Amino acid sequence: MSLPRTAALSAGRGGRPRLLIDAPAGSAEIYLHGAHLASWRPRGGSEVLFLSRDAVFDGTRGIRGGVPLCAPWFAKGPRGDKQPIHGTVRLSTWRLRSVTSRPDGGVNALLALESDGLRFLYEVGVGEELTLSLSVRNNGDAPRSVEMALHSYYSVGDVTAVTIDGLEDLAFWTLAEGSDQHEPGAVVLRGVTDRVYDVPATGHTMTVNDPAKGRRLLITGQGTPNSIVWNPGTETVGTMTDLADDEWPTFVCVENAIIRDNAVVLAPGQTLSVGTRVVVEPLD
Numbered sequence: 001m002s003l004p005r006t007a008a009l010s011a012g013r014g015g016r017p018r019l020l021i022d023a024p025a026g027s028a029e030i031y032l033h034g035a036h037l038a039s040w041r042p043r044g045g046s047e048v049l050f051l052s053r054d055a056v057f058d059g060t061r062g063i064r065g066g067v068p069l070c071a072p073w074f075a076k077g078p079r080g081d082k083q084p085i086h087g088t089v090r091l092s093t094w095r096l097r098s099v100t101s102r103p104d105g106g107v108n109a110l111l112a113l114e115s116d117g118l119r120f121l122y123e124v125g126v127g128e129e130l131t132l133s134l135s136v137r138n139n140g141d142a143p144r145s146v147e148m149a150l151h152s153y154y155s156v157g158d159v160t161a162v163t164i165d166g167l168e169d170l171a172f173w174t175l176a177e178g179s180d181q182h183e184p185g186a187v188v189l190r191g192v193t194d195r196v197y198d199v200p201a202t203g204h205t206m207t208v209n210d211p212a213k214g215r216r217l218l219i220t221g222q223g224t225p226n227s228i229v230w231n232p233g234t235e236t237v238g239t240m241t242d243l244a245d246d247e248w249p250t251f252v253c254v255e256n257a258i259i260r261d262n263a264v265v266l267a268p269g270q271t272l273s274v275g276t277r278v279v280v281e282p283l284d
């Protein structure tokens, strides 16, 4: 496979193969382990994604930060009986299928994975905007239940000062508060936050306002009727060996997903696609 001059395959952290993209419209780093986007910078801008300094790159677990892919299930699956947590694809080594330059100065990278009768394709569009498109096809001969999440970790200046627009009055559930919770106004993160929202599946935008970095992130889902907002806070950060104790204020996970009651049963030959688009703007 030939690569454009704006991309190179090389050994990254832990000697793991990763694709480096340095194109006129933006740069990125994608590990083949988990098809894990670990970095994205629009040209002239700063890093958008969070990556823990304690992230593990030995292939035994998902990389803490960036954009882990959760599939073919999320957490322990719709019935709570699946392992490993968040599915197998973030632990699998993907194949790089193609890397192409775009006329707008961006680059598209396409990765593929065949796993347990499912064929995954993942396109990462790197430029002034970030586009992530993940599809799964049931290549087996029996129906398969599938969940997927683009588990994005965004770098923020101070998570306690962050507000998230676009989720006001939408129903969410948490383990602590139960289901069908509602909150008026923007989401403010106070302590451990782990919410699953029901949102319009396509074209719904959430805005992460980050005054400490002076920017906002506009995150728009495609085929994703759930959004997850997660930050471990001081309460749970200590239980995580691949996240440093002082890092929780510096990121927020805002995930586009299709999980739980929205899990899809794919007939043989059927495909399910989800996506996310991220745009960075200065905060006025």
Ligand SMILES: O=P(O)(O)OC[C@H]1O[C@@H](O)[C@H](O)[C@@H](O)[C@@H]1O
Pocket (backbone or CB within 6 Å): 062, 085, 086, 151, 194, 195, 228, 230, 253, 255
């Ligand atoms: O530690 P993991 O498996 O990467 O999961 C991190 C978090 O991922 C979030 O999506 C979940 O809602 C949280 O419950 C979970 O703690």
